[in-house]
Amino acid sequence: MTDHKSMPPLAVITGGAGHIGLACARRFRDYRVLITDLRPEAVDSAVSTLQAEGVNAVAMPADITRHADAKALAEAAHDMGGFSVLVHAAGVAPPTPPEIIYAVNLYGTINILEAFEPLVHPGVVGVCVASMAGHRTLGHRFDSLLLEPEQGPAELARLIEAEAPSTPKHRLAYATSKRGTILQVQRRAFAWGQRQGRLLSVSPGVLGDTAMGARRQENLDHSGNDSPLGRLGSASDIAEVVRFVTSPAASLMTGVDLLVDGGYLAAADHQFEADRREKWHALEF
Template identity: 25%
Template sequence: MRLLEGQVALVTGASGGIGRGIALRFAEQGAAVALHCRTAVAAAREVASRIEDMGARAVVLEADLRDEAECRRLVRVAAEWAAAEGAAEAGAAAAGGGSLTALVNNAGVQPTRPLPGMTAAQWREVVDTNLTSVFACTQAAAEVMGPGGSVTHIASIEASRPAPEHAHYSASKAAVVMHARSAALEYGSHGIRVNTVSPGLIDREGLARDWPEGVERWTRQAPLGRLGRAEDVADACVFLASPLASWITGHDLVVDGGVSVGPAW
């Protein structure tokens, strides 16, 4: 039996990169997947087509997650789709009566900007996208999930190891980790688990060409000697959403090839 058989998951930012990898892996493991995107509709539809080719169900939903009302509408529509399709029938009794059983808060932005001279508007753009959307989507999802539901936030190792020109990003990801711990504390009595996955540097097309010195430094520092792949993050998310993690909540699962354990001197 696949690990997520009978589940229905909403993955935000699912049109490319890590989000695409999570959505595809969830489908491979038996889940029906609602794919959120803001503007990359064609890319999200391509992911949905791949999922349907596997024999799984998928739907593409558009929303601007910088808007709290849009976050709540997204979750509501995803839950209505889940119920209408009967996609969670196998897990309905344990996880929400045919509605959402899993949420992965993956959508985010990572601009670079020196802290001196950064405006409040530039700060808010990152915080609203990376953190406030997590708050609003999680709150809305918890209202439609039953016992057995899970929420996973995609954080970053920058939550504890900041990088230059990433003050807004690092702060938002540190807050995401603490939000998950707080939500785990308060939603545990509802049978809902909340965790984070903190990736390190994840490979993408053209990264080695665009940032050769960074890739070289990373692979030299990483005990496992390579960059991460979207599938590495996706596998961690599958685990946390699965029955294998039924007694895990409030945890930050670091997926970085061991870079975080390396000495800084």
């Protein structure tokens, strides 16, 4: 029988084949790391890369839009002695169809948090990767739907689109689904706290080394010049924040969202001209 108590703690990372997921896995190299993502070949490739770098990583493909897959992932973590850190980095962005964006970003988050909550024990920390887009105020109009989604992803997309018919559907789905991630964390942090665990979200701004960041830079003059820091972020910047909030130094932090955007939202709210600020929050660009 394996003595898990003598082994390094376990970090579970969803979306582990993506830029942020991989960066987080590297930052938790002193842990055992359970990597999951949708496509088996992507998970296997990520784990091979990590193992070559000396990370103690294992792979488990999973479709987090399926409650059964999320539960199986939690059971695998339990069989490995229980988890100490959960980094939920799985997510999709435009031009993915809106119903899939909701299925992965919102319903997938719900599935993962519901599956892992029974395994929370003292000292456990969960971090969900949201987005600066979740702070764009148009998305706040739909909080009740996002907190208690009773419809399937396609029907939810139709309901929200009907309330904002002039807003680009993909952009609307991304912003509202990430708003939903933030809300789900806030809602569930108390239950984690009852088990002496912590649950937070981290909201990246535009990152220069991700596929979504590359698309944003192609479509906009978005080189980081609107940020007080004058630069875009990177996946490793996000991983550093994730590592910090899972550490004892952040032991009083739970139920909150940490915006890691180089100050872009602050600039949008206080430096943009009124018309540009309103258009940004209305998802017009």
